[in-house]
Amino acid sequence: MIIIMTPKATDEQINAVTDKLKQFGLDNHVSRGVERTVIGAPGDENKVDKEALQAIAGVERVIRVTQPYKIVARTYHDSDTVIDINGVKLGGNQIQVIAGPCSVETLPQMEASAAAVAAAGCRMLRGGAFKPRTSPYSFQGVGVEGLEMMKQVAKPHNMPIVTELMDVRQLDAFMENKVDVIQIGTRNMQNFDLLKEVGRTHIPVILKRGMSATIKEWLMSAEYIAAGGNHNIIFCERGVRTFETYYRNVLDVTAIPVLKRETHLPVIVDPSHAGGKAWMVPALSRAAVAAGADGLLVEMHPTPCEAWCDADQAISPEELNKLMGELKITAEAIGRTI
Template structure:
């Protein structure tokens, strides 16, 4: 309350709060009075408390994201990806495990996708990533193969035994993407596409939610809440770099977001060093940093011939770079108390 708030002002606030079923606890200091509210937050919003006479400010103490917050779910969650059985294995993403996902940024052909998947698998990846729908900044850039790309991904996933994660860009496409994939990816440009978030939540599929390029951590978690509110808590968060004033990299990897989010939310958090850097020479160093800071996994672009790639060739790995990354993914997770996901595959 304001320093000059009267007893009548305080009593009026208490009366308004109690009128919607809330409780108000008044604490009077020498020059300032604080009123603590307990009850349904949605009903409090309708009171327009900031407009009441004598009110100086209103601060929310509890997290605005109830379902994904550790305030209501103290233990960190594990999300399992894959159908299991002969088709593909079930892969865990979560605490105590480090999960390596890799594959081509865009599906171009059956041959290219299978070769990239074999490369990823030989490096230790247990989940295949690949884009069939590609939301691009330019309308003239390659937009993906669509349903044909989904079919290729499903075939390659079956051939390698790897679960598949791929992006969905339109709520109307959720059913067909869910039919072919094991995990739905919501990209940075769609983090605030609330209709798409709700449709992904309704699908019941695991969801990989990338942070918006200009999103705060709270906005990112509120986007995850849209999915969780539909009854789907199988959400994995992905830090992929944010837009800053620094032009030497494609984006600025907010490595601090990993421990900050893990302290706030029970959802797993992985890192995308490929899209953060936009340069293949930085992918391995940023992957090492992600492992060291406690990320639950990484998702990386690989391509058998980056020079001819239709999408993000400069950041795709192969050869010595991929071998160096594979070595980091074998050696570093145990140092921070993690087990490689391939050692837990299928063991729920």
């Protein structure tokens, strides 16, 4: 940690800083320059309350040298982490496309979805049984029954299932139904109690980016899960809120290489919620793969216009099929497979 004093800082103020650093268990090296004094403080920065130092009179700025996240950081684990999801490997050279409807509706709808997803060459099925909706009067999801339905329809195709967990009280049902991947949605990215609970399991977690979250906040949320012992974390960029109103969110493609640099964990992209329109999905998907995403989370419905939720952003089985063909070319161009 580096503490920069104001030009007029007194010896007492400098001593107050070094005393505080000792309390936190850090060393201190005081360098008195012509203009101002700088204090270098080697040691474990995680033990330091930055604000407590900042509050001391005469302190201009406190700078951290290391990142506040540890387990999820690239410095913790040099090579890419590959997560094995019941035989499907995410984070390696092969790109994984997870597809399925926004919400689980009926058994025939889920059977048709699973068949279409498998036929297109995707290896994982998504679907929401519990839905976070902006309005309390909108369809809220079919609940636990939806988890059973997903497992049932995915089994013949040998596909792991991905579904969103909204509340700690639903976790037992997720465990009982052997949900393969838990999704934490954008609205829950900083629901720290929920993150701690999934951190106690070993079920892989897709952590979506909060719609207004910075990369640092997102990494810290992942650290909550990792700190509990669950290192099977997948980051999912799903678009952020900006001034633009033409599309639902702005897909932050820049976040992909940044995260790949900052963390060893897999990074995937949700092009459906980013654009909010089915016609944008192919272009955003290609951009994500080209930028280095390890996978995609795509909304597909057997009959999009009849979908109970997010109907205008779901692609059809035919469109998914075509998209997989296009992505194969994109993946090959950068030396990856799909």
